[in-house]
Structures are given as structure tokens and as C-alpha cells.
Amino acid sequence: MNLPQSLFERPAVYQKTAAAFWEDEYISSQMLKNHLNPETEGASRKLSFIEESVTFICQTLPPADYPKLLDLGCGPGIYSELLTKAGYQVTGVDFSKRSIEYAKQAAAKQQLEIDYQQQNYLSLNLPEKYDLIIMIYCDFGALSAPDRQIVLQKMLAHLKLGGKILFDVFSLKKFQTIRETKNWHYVLENGFWSPKPYLELQQTLIYPQNITLEQSFILQKNQLTPYNIWTTFFDQHSLANEWKQYPVKVCAWFSDVAGHRDFDQQDTLAVLLEKTTDKT
Numbered sequence: 001m002n003l004p005q006s007l008f009e010r011p012a013v014y015q016k017t018a019a020a021f022w023e024d025e026y027i028s029s030q031m032l033k034n035h036l037n038p039e040t041e042g043a044s045r046k047l048s049f050i051e052e053s054v055t056f057i058c059q060t061l062p063p064a065d066y067p068k069l070l071d072l073g074c075g076p077g078i079y080s081e082l083l084t085k086a087g088y089q090v091t092g093v094d095f096s097k098r099s100i101e102y103a104k105q106a107a108a109k110q111q112l113e114i115d116y117q118q119q120n121y122l123s124l125n126l127p128e129k130y131d132l133i134i135m136i137y138c139d140f141g142a143l144s145a146p147d148r149q150i151v152l153q154k155m156l157a158h159l160k161l162g163g164k165i166l167f168d169v170f171s172l173k174k175f176q177t178i179r180e181t182k183n184w185h186y187v188l189e190n191g192f193w194s195p196k197p198y199l200e201l202q203q204t205l206i207y208p209q210n211i212t213l214e215q216s217f218i219l220q221k222n223q224l225t226p227y228n229i230w231t232t233f234f235d236q237h238s239l240a241n242e243w244k245q246y247p248v249k250v251c252a253w254f255s256d257v258a259g260h261r262d263f264d265q266q267d268t269l270a271v272l273l274e275k276t277t278d279k280t
């Protein structure tokens with residue numbers, strides 16, 4: 001087998017890999033299991049945290065004042081369901097077919113009216129505007145700098161004047177604990193990446209500007225499939241730089257989307273923004 005040069009080179013920052021991750025038929029089934037396990041943090045956070053987070057959202061941004069809520073990257077709808085039960089009119093957007101299908105069925109079973117849309121939020125196109133937009137579990141930092149600008153523009157285009165945006169990112173504090181590592185795993189069946197046997201070569205790489213790459217090469221028979229997962233870590237200063245040209249103001253900083261303010265302790269940073277003019 002000829003090994004590709006890419007195995008031995010550090011990819012350019014935020015270089016995308018061709019293989020689907022969230023949308024892949026098999027990987028998305030593994031991710032759905034992770035989302036729905038109330039005790040793990042694999043794809044959604046633990047259910048106890050999500051419940052605390054929903055309580056915080058309801059207290060800070062009550063459904064009476066912010067009735068129309070857009071949940072970007074809603075996954076199988078764990079937040080969307082709880083927020084609907086709390087009184088919001090929720091639209092959930094995710095590009096994973098498996099998650100959206102699961103979310104629609106789960107809502108129907110519970111007779112919850114939730115508008116689920118299978119869309120890429122980078123090309124978001126919805127006919128309505130919202131009072132509150134959330135994007136939870138650090139999706140923002142998984143995007144490249146140009147894509148982060150696109151998602152902010154999409155949010156603002158779908159937000160009413162005076163509407164709010166709540167989202168979180170991984171913190172610089174967490175970045176400081178990360179080291180470059182290399183690992184391999186030999187998996188015989190039903191692993192994360194494939195139901196068939198594979199060898200995984202895995203590495204964590206650190207890039208300038210507080211960026212990491214978690215890279216996996218999956219080797220199967222004559223095929224080598226790379227997956228790049230990028231993260232940018234932020235502090236308040238670098239995160240505020242992201243929206244400096246947009247009509248928003250910071251209402252509050254939190255250390256997570258449950259409203260804590262343990263800035264010296266937490267792996268995350270969360271911000272609540274308000275749209276200040278309608279010129280987007």
C-alpha cells in the first residue's frame with residue numbers, strides 16, 4: 001500500500017477532510033448514541049447540566065419576552081424539547097439527517113410542536129426572525145475564522161432587533177492543559193469509526209493562535225481515511241474580536257451556558273449578545 005504524504009505532514013490550519021463526520025451514515029449512529037447517553041459528554045453534555053442550562057436560559061431570557069427561539073446545531077433535540085416544554089416556540093436546525101429524523105419522531109411521540117429543519121447553518125435560510133438564538137456545546141470554535149463570520153452573519157440575519165444570541169466556546173484555560181500526543185487503536189468490530197476492523201492513528205496537534213487539531217487516520221484494507229477536527233479556544237478579548245464589525249453588544253459573559261461565572265476554573269466561556277441595529 002502506498003501511504004499518502006498527508007500522513008506525515010501537518011495540514012494547513014482548518015484544512016477540511018473530505019469524509020463526512022456528523023453526516024456519515026455509520027458515524028452519525030455512534031454520535032446519536034453519544035447524544036442520548038445522559039451520563040456522557042461525547043456529543044451533548046450530561047443531562048443534569050442541560051437541565052441546569054435550560055433553567056438558566058428560562059430565568060435570564062424568559063419565554064414571555066423571547067418567545068421565538070432558534071436552536072442551531074440542535075442534534076437530536078435535547079435542548080429543543082426541554083425549551084419547548086418550558087414555553088418557547090422552538091425551531092431546531094441541524095445538518096445531520098439522522099439527528100433531525102430522530103428529533104422529529106421524538107417530538108411527535110411527546111406531542112411537542114417543534115419546527116425541525118435539516119440545514120447547514122452556514123447557508124441558513126429560514127423565512128422567520130427569532131427573539132433568541134442559541135448555539136450550544138462549542139460549535140463556534142470548531143469553525144474556521146471565515147466560517148465563524150458566516151455563522152455570525154446568518155445569526156444576525158435571522159434575529160429580531162433587540163434579539164439575543166447565546167453561545168459557548170472552549171476557553172484559553174482549557175487550551176493551556178492540552179499537549180501534543182500520538183496514539184493508535186486497533187479495533188475489531190463496531191468501533192466509533194466503522195463496524196468493520198480498522199487501525200486508527202490518532203494525534204493531537206497544537207497550532208498558533210490557540211488552535212488544536214484532533215486528527216484520526218482510519219486504515220481499512222486498502223483505504224486510509226483522514227478526519228480533522230479543529231478547535232479554536234478563546235478568552236473574552238479574542239472572542240469579542242469576532243463580532244467587532246457587527247451591530248451587537250455584549251449583555252453578559254458567563255463561564256458556561258448554565259450561567260456560572262467561575263472564569264478561573266472552567267473549560268468553557270459563554271456570551272450573551274444583543275442585536276443593536278437592523279442593518280445586517
Ligand SMILES: C[S@@+](CC[C@H](N)C(=O)[O-])C[C@H]1O[C@@H](n2cnc3c(N)ncnc32)[C@H](O)[C@@H]1O
Nearest residue numbers: 022043044073074075094095096120121136137
Ligand atoms: C456538539 S453537538 C451539540 C448538539 C446540541 N447543541 C447539544 O448541546 O446537545 C453539535 C451539533 O451541531 C451539528 N452541526 C455541526 N456543524 C453543523 C452545520 N454546519 N450545520 C448544521 N448543524 C451542524 C452536528 O450535527 C451536531 O448535532
